[in-house]
Amino acid sequence: MQHDKVLILDFGSQYTQLIARRVRELNIYSEIHPFNKIPTDIESYKAVILSGSPNSVRGEDVLHPDLTDIRGKKPMLAVCYGAQYLAHFSGGNVAPSNTREYGRANLSYIKEEETLFSKIGSGSQVWMSHSDTIKTLPEQGVLIASTADVTNAAYKIEGEQTYAIQFHPEVYHSTDGKQLLENFLVNIAGINQDWTPDSFVEETVDAIKEKVGNDKVVLGLSGGVDSTVAAVLLNKAIGKNLYCIFVNNGLLRKNEFENVLTQYEGMGLNVKGVDASQRFLDALAGIEDPEAKRKAIGNAFIEVFDDEAHKLTDVKWLAQGTIYPDVIESVSATGGPSATIKSHHNVGGLPDFMKLKIVEPLRAIFKDEVRRVGNTLGVDPELLGRHPFPGPGLGIRILGDITAEKVRILQEVDAIFINGLKSWGLYDKVWQAGAMLLPVNSVGVMGDERTYEKCVALRAVESTDGMTADWVNLPYEFLQKTSNEIINKVKGVNRVVYDISSKPPATIEWE
Numbered sequence: 434m435q436h437d438k439v440l441i442l443d444f445g446s447q448y449t450q451l452i453a454r455r456v457r458e459l460n461i462y463s464e465i466h467p468f469n470k471i472p473t474d475i476e477s478y479k480a481v482i483l484s485g486s487p488n489s490v491r492g493e494d495v496l497h498p499d500l501t502d503i504r505g506k507k508p509m510l511a512v513c514y515g516a517q518y519l520a521h522f523s524g525g526n527v528a529p530s531n532t533r534e535y536g537r538a539n540l541s542y543i544k545e546e547e548t549l550f551s552k553i554g555s556g557s558q559v560w561m562s563h564s565d566t567i568k569t570l571p572e573q574g575v576l577i578a579s580t581a582d583v584t585n586a587a588y589k590i591e592g593e594q595t596y597a598i599q600f601h602p603e604v605y606h607s608t609d610g611k612q613l614l615e616n617f618l619v620n621i622a623g624i625n626q627d628w629t630p631d632s633f634v635e636e637t638v639d640a641i642k643e644k645v646g647n648d649k650v651v652l653g654l655s656g657g658v659d660s661t662v663a664a665v666l667l668n669k670a671i672g673k674n675l676y677c678i679f680v681n682n683g684l685l686r687k688n689e690f691e692n693v694l695t696q697y698e699g700m701g702l703n704v705k706g707v708d709a710s711q712r713f714l715d716a717l718a719g720i721e722d723p724e725a726k727r728k729a730i731g732n733a734f735i736e737v738f739d740d741e742a743h744k745l746t747d748v749k750w751l752a753q754g755t756i757y758p759d760v761i762e763s764v765s766a767t768g769g770p771s772a773t774i775k776s777h778h779n780v781g782g783l784p785d786f787m788k789l790k791i792v793e794p795l796r797a798i799f800k801d802e803v804r805r806v807g808n809t810l811g812v813d814p815e816l817l818g819r820h821p822f823p824g825p826g827l828g829i830r831i832l833g834d835i836t837a838e839k840v841r842i843l844q845e846v847d848a849i850f851i852n853g854l855k856s857w858g859l860y861d862k863v864w865q866a867g868a869m870l871l872p873v874n875s876v877g878v879m880g881d882e883r884t885y886e887k888c889v890a891l892r893a894v895e896s897t898d899g900m901t902a903d904w905v906n907l908p909y910e911f912l913q914k915t916s917n918e919i920i921n922k923v924k925g926v927n928r929v930v931y932d933i934s935s936k937p938p939a940t941i942e943w944e
């Protein structure tokens with residue numbers, strides 16, 4: 434079954450992904466495309482939303498797409514920069530605003546019987562984030578809402594299904610934002626709300642069957658949410674033709690290899706556990722540079738996969754748990770090369786010689802949607818609630834060179850921290866947590882003896898997607914108990930610190 438689709442044109446706003454999520458929360462499928470790469474099959478979309486942008490329509494670097502195939506032909510909602518863009522290039526006037534217009538505002542005027550604002554009352558809180566303001570509306574523009582400071586807070590174009598708003602309906606602080614999006618998508622654009630996790634599972638299973646047929650598929654399974662949900666979906670579609678490979682790279686959490694394998698057995702998945710710990714340790718010996726370590730780990734993964742694929746005959750496909758943010762991030766709006774902060778390991782970068790075709794059943798959905806799909810598929814809620822864990826594992830949490838002894842120390846520390854979070858009921862309040870082993874020794878005193886031992890840093894962050902993050906205010910009492918337990922039980926550690934840096938400017942992992 435085909436679902437109605439919404440096209441979101443991205444002008445680089447930090448909120449663009451939020452627009453897609455809000456639309457999808459209404460059970461409507463949406464796709465983000467950069468403003469300068471408008472899809473050629475525009476007929477297949479039922480409505481278009483223009484995002485905000487850090488740029489100004491008055492600047493030299495104005496982002497200026499040709500919208501003639503869309504404007505007036507499709508229902509359109511232009512947000513912030515989008516609204517300014519429509520005004521600026523169609524006879525209106527946009528100028529720098531005199532007062533700061535960031536944060537909370539309230540609608541003071543709403544045009545009577547205006548469909549876009551149906552069920553939204555005057556006084557409704559909206560969130561503003563702009564420094565330009567629309568002084569005069571474009572040709573055929575009709576004012577439909579204002580706030581105390583911003584007269585032209587919303588307008589429509591007479592004779593078109595074109596709407597423009599200066600505020601951001603996609604952020605939670607715009608209390609009726611979701612209602613506004615529903616008014617636009619359902620009441621104005623006439624879109625059906627039929628895109629649900631159940632329909633996603635049914636259609637994806639059918640699509641996999643058709644695409645893959647009777648061929649064999651290999652999949653790298655990590656114990657994480659994405660690859661597990663991908664495996665369960667594929668298993669439902671092709672059963673025993675799916676060969677899952679779970680690699681012990683020697684950098685997993687304590688007992689993780691055994692535990693995860695047992696858990697998968699109970700799920701009826703065809704999983705092979707490959708213990709390649711020594712191979713990874715050998716490949717990493719003496720390497721200190723973070724990027725060099727990441728590359729060494731990535732290469733070792735590829736070698737293990739290649740070996741395993743050769744043991745199976747006739748494998749044609751490689752399945753991956755790629756999710757939507759991975760896809761969007763690789764086609765950023767500016768199209769320019771963004772700085773490589775870290776080369777995130779992914780089995781995705783398989784070399785040509787493996788000649789496998791790729792199947793990625795989760796390519797179009799976000800992490801929270803992956804969890805909902807997993808739920809529909811009956812995947813254990815505990816597994817679905819797991820913190821993300823990076824593919825290179827403890828390898829990027831041991832600063833400097835890696836040895837078996839350092840891995841052992843960090844596994845013990847990490848286990849005490851994570852089990853503590855669980856037993857204090859804090860695990861689900863934290864988005865991701867882990868421990869780092871620092872390349873410094875410091876002096877301590879234990880039982881009247883001088884010690885000169887390692888220092889570990891604990892890190893716990895809240896986030897929604899890992900792109901930005903803040904440290905979690907864990908109770909002092911918890912930190913106190915955890916620190917004591919680590920120093921008392923883990924030989925080789927005499928100091929524990931807690932990381933209080935946000936991302937940006939820091940990152941979540943230390944390497």
Ligand SMILES: Nc1ncnc2c1ncn2[C@@H]1O[C@H](COP(=O)(O)OP(=O)(O)OP(=O)(O)O)[C@@H](O)[C@H]1O
Nearest residue numbers: 653654655657658659660679680754780821822824
């Ligand atoms: N130990 C491993 N063995 C086999 N494949 C792995 C392993 N670690 C990572 N991978 C592969 O690398 C991919 C990327 O890892 P990533 O951590 O981004 O996703 P995930 O583990 O599936 O989910 P999560 O983000 O919840 O941890 C995984 O989907 C998986 O295919």
Ligand SMILES: O=c1[nH]c(=O)c2[nH+]cn([C@@H]3O[C@H](COP(=O)(O)O)[C@@H](O)[C@H]3O)c2[nH]1
Nearest residue numbers: 776777778821822823824825899940941942
């Ligand atoms: O699969 C992965 N392979 C990697 O190479 C990798 N590096 C970082 N991460 C995870 O990504 C999120 C953001 O991490 P950073 O703030 O450190 O970049 C956090 O959730 C990190 O755990 C990785 N995941």
Ligand SMILES: NC(=O)CC[C@H](N)C(=O)O
Nearest residue numbers: 485486513514563564565
């Ligand atoms: N959030 C936005 O889209 C901001 C648009 C524009 N850069 C402004 O500052 O007014």
Ligand SMILES: [Mg+2]
Nearest residue numbers: 655657822823
């Ligand atoms: Mg993972």
